[in-house]
Amino acid sequence: MAVLVALGAFLMTLAGGWTAQRVTDRRHLVLGLAGGLMLGVVGLDLLPEALEAADGELFGVPTALLLFVAGFLLAHLVERLLAARRAAHGADERARAPEVGLTAAAAMVGHSAMDGVAIGAAFQVGGGMGAAVAVAVVAHDFADGFNTFTLTTLYGNARRRAYAMLFADAVAPIAGAASTLLFAIPEQVLGAYLGFFGGALLYLAAAEILPEAHHEHPAGPTLLCTVAGAGFIWLVVGIAE
Template sequence: MAVLVALGAFLMTLAGGWTAQRVTDRRHLVLGLAGGLMLGVVGLDLLPEALRAAGTEVFGVPAALLLFVAGFLLAHLAERLLADLPRDPHSARTEEDQAAAHGGGAPDGRVPEVGLTAAAAMVGHSAMDGVAIGAAFQVGGGMGASVALAVVAHDFADGFNTYTITSLYGNARRRAVAMLFADAAAPVLGAASTLFFVLPEPLLGGYLGLFGGVLLYLAAAEILPEAHHEHPARSTLLCTVAGAAFIWLVVGLAG
């Protein structure tokens, strides 16, 4: 049952990525919406669940919040390290990669590997979404249905963000599509894996906290500043607010 429900997440992820591809002429609106969706997922979905599941405190601070800060710092460190790597424009293997290396890539010298790393983190998160669905069904059908509703609904945002993040850092379209399909398949594989084990709740909570920190860094330090860089319009701000409000609606309906 859990695997069948996870197929809904597969379809919603692809729908989100398809939407991101079709609005390239309104890139600032896409980025504004993506930033709002990511902010909403972190503040209204991931962190509350992480705090509930992790439970324990370390030196007076909830473990989930410590991992949240660690995730933020790790994302910042990873970006800085990758940005400082020497880049050889002659190392591109395809015409698309060569175009990216000679000015067709990401703005402001962003490194494509950062986008791929961020997208890979999204894939890992989606796999854990599938694990969460499977684990919930281990508890009971009602719990499984509730978790599945939340996962399927916000996987639209996951697909949207995966494609947007990969493209934002100058990766070729084929790479963005490949990461999108990997992100779509991840919940199905995650749900299938729970047929063989039971995931400890504190471990799940810690992971959600860590991933929340990574997402917040990407939203606050990369996505939203880029959205307002060339088009500081009210419509972009409204898209950000709408993205966060949408996640609020999803969380409320799932609760």
């Protein structure tokens, strides 16, 4: 049953990517929406789940929050190192590094695989729990597909690479759900991963995607798209609960 539900996530991911690549003439609106979706996924979905799963503390701070900060700082460090390398070779520091886009998309693929694992684990608990998790995952995988395609192309990668990462992101929930037939990931490990990934994703949204969305474009419509993206994730989380 979990694998069949994951097929729905597969289709929704492809639908999100298709939507992102069809509206290239309104790129600033696409980026504004992507930033809002990423903000909503991090603040309303990933971080609460991480805090619940990784409930330990280190020096009075929840482990999930420490890893969240670590993920944010690592994303910043990677981007700065790539910028320094481009500058050393005479490139414009403002130029986009394809490696950043591919790394971010690969992280989205890993997150989607964890979505599949979450579906499988929830169905092991019970049908009701599995259905609730499935609704949340299938709905927000539209945002995952949208963001995967947007992130890959934003950093200068060719469309064929973006399509390849989109397909990998679509297949990942099926692979994740199928893996639960063999083993289960410990809850603490899953929570740690979600916290770390959430920090990296927030950095990309706040430091890269949203500034690019507002660059040389009217702020009003773009801001509305950002708010709509975050609101959509809030709606999905609320329905799932």
